[in-house]
Amino acid sequence: xxxxxxxxxxxxxxxxxxAFFVAMVGTxxxxxxxxxxxxxxxxGPLLVTVIFAIYAFGVIGGLILFGNLSDxxxxxxxxxxxxxxxxxxxxxxxxxxxxxxxxxxxxxSGLSAGIFTGTATAYVIDLAPAGRRRLASFVAVFANLGGxxxxxxxxxxxxxxxxxxxxxxxxxxxxxxxxxxxxxxxVPETVPRQAFSFxxxxxxxxxxxxxxxxxxxxxxxxxxxxxxxxxxxAPEFLGVGLHHHSPALAGMLVxxxxxxxxxxxxxxxxxxxALAAGCGLLVxxxxxxxxxxxxxxxxxxxxxxxxxxxGQGVVVSAGLAAIAERAxxxxxxxxxxxxxxxxxxxxxxxxxxxGVAIHFTSLRAAGIGFCAGAGALALAVLVSxxxxxxPT
Numbered sequence: 001x002x003x004x005x006x007x008x009x010x011x012x013x014x015x016x017x018x019a020f021f022v023a024m025v026g027t028x029x030x031x032x033x034x035x036x037x038x039x040x041x042x043x044g045p046l047l048v049t050v051i052f053a054i055y056a057f058g059v060i061g062g063l064i065l066f067g068n069l070s071d072x073x074x075x076x077x078x079x080x081x082x083x084x085x086x087x088x089x090x091x092x093x094x095x096x097x098x099x100x101x102x103x104x105x106x107x108x109s110g111l112s113a114g115i116f117t118g119t120a121t122a123y124v125i126d127l128a129p130a131g132r133r134r135l136a137s138f139v140a141v142f143a144n145l146g147g148x149x150x151x152x153x154x155x156x157x158x159x160x161x162x163x164x165x166x167x168x169x170x171x172x173x174x175x176x177x178x179x180x181x182x183x184x185x186x187v188p189e190t191v192p193r194q195a196f197s198f199x200x201x202x203x204x205x206x207x208x209x210x211x212x213x214x215x216x217x218x219x220x221x222x223x224x225x226x227x228x229x230x231x232x233x234a235p236e237f238l239g240v241g242l243h244h245h246s247p248a249l250a251g252m253l254v255x256x257x258x259x260x261x262x263x264x265x266x267x268x269x270x271x272x273x274a275l276a277a278g279c280g281l282l283v284x285x286x287x288x289x290x291x292x293x294x295x296x297x298x299x300x301x302x303x304x305x306x307x308x309x310x311g312q313g314v315v316v317s318a319g320l321a322a323i324a325e326r327a328x329x330x331x332x333x334x335x336x337x338x339x340x341x342x343x344x345x346x347x348x349x350x351x352x353x354x355g356v357a358i359h360f361t362s363l364r365a366a367g368i369g370f371c372a373g374a375g376a377l378a379l380a381v382l383v384s385x386x387x388x389x390x391p392t
Contacts, residue, residue, distance in 0.1 A: 013127040013136070015183040017143045019079060020120040022180040024147025025154065026086045026173045027055065027113045030093070030106070031231050032156035032250035035239050036166055041099055045236050045363065049355025051099075051106055052232035056348035058107040060341050062114015067201030067337050074191045075123040079184060082115035087177045093170040117144065117340065126190035141265045145313070149258030152231070156251015165247065203338045209326045215381050216319030217339060219279050221346030222378040223312040226286060228351040229370060230257050230305060233363070240363055241296050256302060257309040264313020274318035279382035281311030283375050290371040293364050311378075316343070350374070 030037070034048045062082075070078040085108050092105035121140040128136030155169040162168040205213045235250035264281075268274045285308025292300035320339060327335040350370065357366035 009127065009129060012187040013124065013129065015187050016079075016120065016123050016127050017139055019083065019180040019184045019187075020116055020124060020140065020143040021147040021150070022173075022176045023082055023086050023112055023116045023120070024144055025151040025176065026090060027109050028148045028151035028231065028254070029090075029155040029169045029173055030102075031152045031254050032235055032247040033159050033166060033169070034232065034235050035245065035250075036159065036247065037102070038236075040166065043099075044359065045233065046355040046359040047099075048236065049232050049351045049358075051102060052228065053348035053352045054103060055106040055110040055113075056228070056344045056351075058110015059114040059117070059344045059347075060110075061107075062111040063118065063337055063340055063344075064114075064201045064203070065111075066115045067118050068199065068333065070119040070122065071191060072193075074189045074193045075119055075126065076184065076187065076189050078115060078119045079123065080181065082112045082119070083177055083181045083184065085109070085112035085115070087174060087181075090170045090174040090177065094167055094174065096166075118337070120144075123190065127187070138266065141317070142262055145258045145262045145265070149255040149262075152251040152258075153255035154251070156246075156248040156255075159247030159251070161248070201337050202334050203341060204331070204334055205338055206327055206331050206335065208328075209323060209335060212322050212326055213335070213339065215384055216275060216315075216322055217342045218377060219275060219282070219315045219381045220319050220339065220343040221350075222282055222374045222381070223278070223315040224343045224346040225350035225370075225374050226282065226289075226308045227257065227261075227312055228347040229354055229367075230254055230308070232351050233354060233358070233367065234301070234305075237293065237301070237363055237367065238298075241293070242298055242301070244298070253302065253305055257305040257312075260306050260309030261313035261316075264310040264315075265317045266313075267310070268314055268317045268321070271314065271318075273385065274314055275322060276382055276385040278311050278314030278318055279378045279385065281307055281314060282378040283311075283382065285309075285311050286371040286375040286378070290368050290375075293367040293371070 038044065038048065066078055089105045089109035089112065092101045092108065096102050124140040124143070125136045158169045158172065159165040231254055234253055238244045238246070238250050264278070271277045285304050288300050288304035288307055291297060292304055320336065323335055323339055324332055354366055354370045357369060
């Protein structure tokens with residue numbers, strides 16, 4: 001379906017990747033700015049975790065509402081909707097003068113991310129040059145995680161040195177979204193358009209996949225919980241525990257986590273028991289995080305981001321591959337969607353629990369307690385995998 005006025009195959013592929021990257025950049029812009037929002041609106045870490053977590057519920061809503069829509073009406077209309085939502089989120093942040101528009105912006109941003117997570121991945125693979133689908137899958141992962149990490153770095157740098165720290169990052173993001181939208185309009189459609197029909201994405205796990213799904217999902221919950229705590233609470237710890245009140249440093253920390261997650265995705269094919277290895281890395285990562293919290297160590301904090309990020313990438317990639325390999329072809333999309341819904345619950349609920357614990361105890365005590373819980377979950381999956389004869 002490549003008509004006149006459309007970009008050629010390689011150019012179209014790159015434009016689709018760019019749109020994916022830009023959409024994900026917008027979702028993590030607030031991360032290094034949370035301490036600044038706390039100062040401006042006089043709230044504490046508990047509300048930070050709530051603001052962060054409602055994004056995850058938006059992602060779940062996007063996955064369920066729009067997960068299979070592009071198979072019927074085409075990839076481009078759905079992704080253009082995702083970019084419109086991304087722009088709306090940027091505008092809400094840009095003109096926010098209270099917490100209400102920030103709440104709405106996070107939900108809208110989550111919906112955009114939910115749309116792009118599945119649909120853009122499929123579109124990038126659709127557009128891949130002949131024989132390069134495996135490479136396209138990795139490029140899609142890079143666009144996703146690389147965009148998430150770049151969003152924190154961009155926002156941190158602008159929040160540190162640009163004027164109007166709470167507005168400039170979103171003005172820049174809005175410009176990027178406009179450029180990405182113009183590029184996406186040039187990309188050819190890859191799915192024949194059918195009559196419009198709206199159906200929620202069905203969720204479920206086939207019986208033959210349950211044992212693999214449970215292990216992969218529990219490990220994924222631990223991985224996403226670690227990512228969520230870094231993205232919501234780590235900037236607070238840098239300021240309160242380590243006395244580094246720097247949006248740039250906070251952005252760099254979370255950027256480092258996502259870069260290592262991309263590296264973990266690339267590492268999977270070299271590991272004989274990748275899911276178990278990923279669980280081991282997660283256990284080591286949260287142990288380092290506990291050391292960082294207990295000793296107020298910036299070095300241990302960055303080391304925990306490196307090891308935990310690597311473990312997250314390995315766990316998510318290996319878990320999804322194991323599920324896809326065992327799920328019947330006709331239920332593969334349903335099973336993958338269920339996997340990501342569970343993971344995003346892992347991104348939200350433990351983070352809110354950490355925020356509640358911080359409110360009633362302290363950042364250090366709550367953080368160490370979180371590390372114990374996440375580490376125990378990853379360790380339980382690791383023991384289960386090592387004790388099982390079934391390959392995973």
